[in-house]
Amino acid sequence: MQLSRPADKYSPLYFLASVGAGGLSVTFFMYLMFWVNHPGRPVPIFEDITAALSTGGIAQQIAIVTALAGIAFFAAMNLQKLFWNISAYNRFKKTEAYETLRNSNAETTLLAYPLALAMSVNGLFIVGLVFVPGLWTVVEYLFPFAMAAFLAIGIFALTIIGDFLGRVLTKGGLFDVTAHNSFAQMLPAFALSMVAVGLAAPAAMSTNSLVVGVSLIGSTFFATVAIVYGAVALFTAFNSMLHYGTAKESSPTLMIMIPLMTILGIMFLRQDHGLHVTYEVHGTAAETMVFLARLVSVQVMFLLLGLVVLKREDYFSDFVFGSKTSPGSYALVCPGVALSVLLQFFVHKGLVAAGVLDKFSVAYWVVIALAIAFQFAMIALVLRLNRQHFAKSEAAAVPAE
Incomplete structure (x- = not known):
């Protein structure tokens, strides 16, 4: 009997497998970001990490080794899933299923491609900082x-969005409002936000005013487009869900606001750092704390909304722990990863910086434990989904229609 696997029935949403793995590598980078001293630099680099390994205590050394192993493992998984998806996508483009997809609401799932590319570029930059000696000496040339x-x-993402909007806005009746009953149409905003946060990195790290200025303007453009597009998709989708209920297979998208808040939040923090260091624009730690608290509040709201719907629709029992499979299940990884990352920033850049918590106090570890719990829950979920979708068997689960 020929071996098969659910992933053989390809969907562009499988790019989210790459995105999720890349996000998990970022959760491990948070250990280094906030537990390794990096004086004079906004991020830790290879030299800071090796110094901490040789002089730090046993707890710090364990955390660093764990972080390095996690970054290496999930960065490799991120690239492996990216290359697999690109190959599978190129084959998919030659099929009738691709043409059908291009003429339906699902055309926006193609935005998972640039989303994954942007995630991988962000991830590779982290790998370079952590594992390449002397990278910081030439980093200005890399920006x-x-x-x-x-x-x-x-531009790739905007081209796909332009094709979609050009089709549905010029010819009436091509957009199925009854199938708009999820937040799946917010995927373009997700992709554009990932581009924006990548473009904002030089604003936080460069000392060249021209580079910082271009970074600020470029990231602002893509973030603004993402916010406007996301707002339109959010309100129109909610209207459709109130009329037709939430599409079961797309119900994980109800939590897409969680990674959006993390990505845009980090982008604004990077911009603020660049404005502060290069252009003498000063904010306070308390203002940053309140800003991050607002983002976390939005995340908690959409987490609760998503969990209510997923539970009522028995999504986990069917598509995560059951025999059914859906490539959209990988959309469950991004919210948990995003919560873990933003909680780390909220604690360190917000609560600790503003003096609400003392670093390494009992209360500090309570919140950090929550962030780590989300992280390891998502690790388990990724490994589970990879076995479901990519392991070959004689009786592979049939993907849901």
């Missing part, structure tokens, strides 16, 4: 190339 890469990905 223009990084911004050019993100700009190219952003």
Whole structure:
């Protein structure tokens, strides 16, 4: 009997497998970001990490080794899933299923491609910082190339969005409002936000005012487009859900606002750092704390909304722990990863910086434990989904229609 697997019935949503793995590598980078001293730099680099390994206590050394292993493992998984998806997508483009997809609401699932590309570029930058000695000495030369890469990905995303909107806005009746009963149409905003946060990195790290200025303007453009597009998709989708209920297979998208808040939040923090260091625009730690608290509040709201719907629709028992499979299940990974990352920023850049919590106090570890719990729950989920979708068997689960 021929071996098969659910992933053989391809969907562009499988790019989310790459995105989720890349996000998990970022959760491990948070250990280094906030537990390794990096004086004079906004991020830790190879030299800071090796110094901490040789002089730090046993707890710090364990955390660093764990972080390095996690970054390496999930960065490799991120690239492996990216290359697999690109190959499968190129084959998919030659099928009738692709043409059908291009003429339906699901055309926006193609935005998972630039989303995954932007996530991988962000992830590779982290890998370079952590594992490449002396990278910081040439980092200024790398920023223009990084911004050019993100700009190219952003144009790729805008081209796909333009094709979709050009089709549905010029010919009436081509957009199925009854199938708009989820937040699946917010995927373009997700992709554009990932481009924006990548473009904002030089604003936080460069000392060249021109590079910082271009970074600020470029990231602002893509973030603004993402916010406007996301707002339109959010309100129109909610209207459709009130009329027709939430589409079961797309119900994980109800939590897409969670990664959006994390990505845009980090982008604004990067912009604020660049404005502060390069252009003498000063904010306070308390203002940052309240800003992050608002983002976390939005995340908790959409987490509760998503869990209510997923539970009522028995999504987990069917598509995560049951025999059914759906490539959209990978959309469950991003919210947990995003919560873990933003909680780390909220604690360190908000609560600790403003003096609400003492670093390494009992209360501090309570919140950090919650962030780590989300992280390891998502690790388990990724490994589970990879076995479901990519392991070959004689009786592979049949993907839901």
